[in-house]
Amino acid sequence: MTTTGFLPKSSELRLRDRNKNFDENFVNKELAEESEILPEGEKEKGQYREKDISSIIEYLGAGIITILAFYVRFRRIDASNIVVWDEAHFGKFGAYYIKNEFYHDVHPPLGKMLIALSEYLTGFDGSFEFDSGAPFPEGVNFKFMRQFNASFGALCAPLMVLSARNIGFSFLGSMLLGLMVALELSYIALSKFILLDSILLFFTATTFYCITKIHTLRKKQFTKKWSLWMLLLGISIGCVCSVKWVGLFITLVAGIYTATDLFVSYHDPRMSKIQYYKHWVIRVINLIIIPFMIYLFCFKIHFTILHKSGTGDASTNTLFQVNLEGNKIEMGPRDVAFGSTVSIRSHGLSPNLLHSHVQLYPFGSGQHQITGYGHSDNNNHWVINFSRGSGEDVDANGLLRGDSITLHHDSEIRLVHKNTKANLHSHDIPAHVSKNCYEVSGYGDEMVGDTKDDWIVEIVEQLHSSNSSFPKEDSTVVHPISTSFRLRHKELGCYLASTGLAYPAWGFKQAEIVCKHSWTSRDKSTWWNIEDHWNENREKAEGYVPPKSKFWADFVLINFAMASSNNALVPDQDKYDSLATKAWEWPTLHTGLRMCGWSLQNVRYYLLGSPFQTWLSTAALALAVLYFAQLTLRWKRQSLRVTSDDLCKLGIQGVLPFLAWLLHYLPFVFMGRVTYVHHYVPALYFAIIVFGFLLERCIPNRYHVRDFLYVFLFGGCIYIYILLSPLAQGMDGPAKNYKNLNWLSSWTVTF
Incomplete structure (x- = not known):
């Protein structure tokens, strides 16, 4: 093989002239690398x-x-x-x-x-x-x-x-x-x-x-x-x-x-x-x-180590909480009925409890605010009543007049806030944050109201007890903790939902609750479950063990809760923070x-x-x-x-x-x-x-x-x-x- 080393000097110079773009540095670098790989002689040893x-x-x-x-x-x-x-x-x-x-x-x-x-x-x-x-x-x-x-x-x-x-x-x-x-x-x-x-x-x-x-x-x-x-x-x-x-x-x-x-x-x-x-x-x-x-x-x-109830329970869903040691969830009777008092938690990315209070919306209907709130509070308590015009009712103590009827799939209900006595209500007024949805409010009382207080229960999932010896429950009946359901507004056809957004300061920055049209039953923002359940006319079931929560669901929800908490860290205009800087x-x-x-x-x-x-x-x-x-x-x-x-x-x-x-x-x-x-x-x-x-x-x-x-x-x-x-x-x-x-x-x- 012919190389420049075997050419006459004049031929070598001509060859170099024909290769003006030849990269000598690259050649030298390659030779240097070869010399490092195969060191020979005292010079190479000295370099090493x-x-x-x-x-x-x-x-x-x-x-x-x-x-x-x-x-x-x-x-x-x-x-x-x-x-x-x-x-x-x-x-x-x-x-x-x-x-x-x-x-x-x-x-x-x-x-x-x-x-x-x-x-x-x-x-x-x-x-x-x-x-x-x-x-x-x-x-x-x-x-x-x-x-x-x-x-x-x-x-x-x-x-x-x-x-x-x-x-x-x-x-x-x-x-x-x-x-x-x-x-x-x-x-x-x-x-x-x-x-x-x-x-x-x-x-x-x-x-x-x-x-x-x-x-x-x-x-x-x-x-x-x-x-x-x-x-x-x-x-x-x-x-x-x-x-x-x-x-x-x-x-x-x-x-x-x-x-x-x-x-x-x-x-x-x-x-x-x-x-x-x-x-x-x-x-x-x-x-x-x-x-x-x-x-x-x-x-x-993180989840494995923190297996006891603590200060962060409110950021999680019901299944996660109920599996924590020392949790405060009331394990009430297994069948939910008309006349029951309940707390209801969302499955959305803000897994808060359905909440209301005496404060009114400053805009829109001007009726009682309906929000999502994670922490345990008696403003989270609702009484399940019959829909308007059904001819059935509960008395002043929240007990059903007549037989106690269980809540089934397709049951028509009216949710009454226990403290304010207002009905969970929706109408064709735009929501306050999500303008493409309807406002949900607390309206009227036992005597004042209309059919826009009525909701239809749609059961979407039933989970079985972790105790294999516990009798299998009726899948058409609403049970606390284990039954996931949707609430469809009888007149508007929209579903009660948690958007994952928060109200402004007038709503105490609590979660927004709306009525939204949903085109799939898998829309978790429209899923709810009963968390606490009280009903003196029903007996508690012995031997019931709640189902285990799913890691993936817990992981997604806790990360969204982290994002929501980060978004909530905004400067308070009514409070001077001397430590904050731009x-x-x-x-x-x-x-x-x-x-x-x-x-x-x-x-x-x-x-x-x-x-x-x-x-x-x-x-x-x-x-x-x-x-x-x-x-x-x-x-x-x-x-x-x-x-x-x-x-x-x-x-x-x-x-x-x-x-x-x-x-x-x-x-x-x-x-x-x-x-x-x-x-x-x-x-x-x-x-x-x-x-x-x-x-x-x-x-x-x-x-x-x-x-x-x-x-x-x-x-x-x-x-x-x-x-x-x-x-x-x-x-x-x-x-x-x-x-x-x-x-x-x-x-x-x-x-």
Whole structure:
């Protein structure tokens, strides 16, 4: 075979001229890789020794950053022996796992289960209530609980170092970014307490680290190492989404990287269709199925541990509640009859009880409000009466005049609210939130009313007792707990339904109840069941055991309840929240947050980003936009030649971190819920990477200019931390000692 090595020099030069576009760098890179695979001679051994020394230095540097991160987070971690800020929530949620009591929260369970693990490891029995500002009792090892939580925050620093090295940053640049994470004041303050933020940031960092690791293996696809990191990325995505739904933002970042990689692979002529489809299968399994299974598994553990009745019962359906130990559901007679008093729960995405009260609708009919309310309340009690004109009735005590008749499929009924005596009523007036549905109201009384008070029972499902020896019940009769039914309005033909939406403040933000036309009997928003049942004329059945609830139904409902609770976290216009801040205040450090009581007797913590990290990274974000615009303009004018390697490097070092910051920041700009300083924690992580990108990209290294700049920045980062460290490490004593920390007039560090 003829090669350039065997050609005369003049022929070799001509051959090179004919191949002007030949990529020498690529050849050199391939040769270098071959030399690494097959080292020969003393030169190759020397290169390996040099590489080993370089690796040792890098890991030693990451180790120093890690030790520093642990030190600043563990330092004075027990200085405040009282429950600080949201420890009142998350410490209490951990205690619920210890006591096995079911609770409801706006976040998925993994982070709180990890907090519970830290409490369990200390021997905590769950008796301490974690009331805000309360001192920890003698037997509660809160120091270890906080250290457990702080460990997650500390590990984010070495993850930053390793991620920066993976995407091609210099050693000094990577160390600087790691130092910035280690000494970031907001990260330190949040890591010192029993909160979710450090756990969320840790799994956000591991997810990005896995992305960068996969990027380094992009030329070794389908190897065992590549497959392992793809699996670890899926596990990390599942974990971050199981701590807070904010984890969906870093999931989108992983999705953007994956979509770009698949796009490049699709246009790679060297890749066969079978290999390309294999890429899809691997990514679907690892990045969709596995994260979802982890998320699902976290809820399975959550439901298994919390098997006792607790504060969160109201967020679940009847079957789930009745299977909790110590539940408060009245196990009444098994056959529901006219004259029975009942509470009725929806099967919709807001599984609330049918509720009414003396307040009237301010618009529409002006009649009594009908709402959905989750908690046990005597305003949830309804008496089942005969429909208008049927000739039957109940007396003043709610007892049927004549024989007690059971409630069957197709029975016509009138539901009377026990407290207000108003009838459950509907008419062709638009509902107050869902305008395409009819309003449901409480109208009239025993004497005043019309046929629009009448509803027809339609049984849609009967569940059998978990006790196999219990007699099989009549499937045409309505039974409490086990019978699911719909209520069809006799005149309008619409069905009583829970929309999953909430009324405004005039309706106490309780769930909206409407009458809607439904074209399928499987519409769960129109399904109801009897929960509590009282009837003195009927005997209770012995040996009845309620059917078990279905995990999938419980999972869907609890996630919707979480979404509803999140949507309800909107600013109260009638109440000033001194802790709340707007999104624009975070990257500018306009103000911070007092994490505890500000009396001189307390150790005081002020949640605020470090000016060094935050202001520099914010400036870098603005400059990055200009830099990207300048590159685009030069490329359009054909004054800039861009190779695929250049694009790849630009994308992973600058574009992807910038998009990650944008995805973690913009949602809080537009969302209507109340926001606080700590919501900027994940976004700041990526803003710091963008800052590192500009340093690496725009600062020349001639005459070691960049190295000198890095040394200066190292000193600046450490100096600013030392200067402002009392904000995160705790301030005690007179306020005048800390007046120098009030850099801006909008900061509220001192009185």
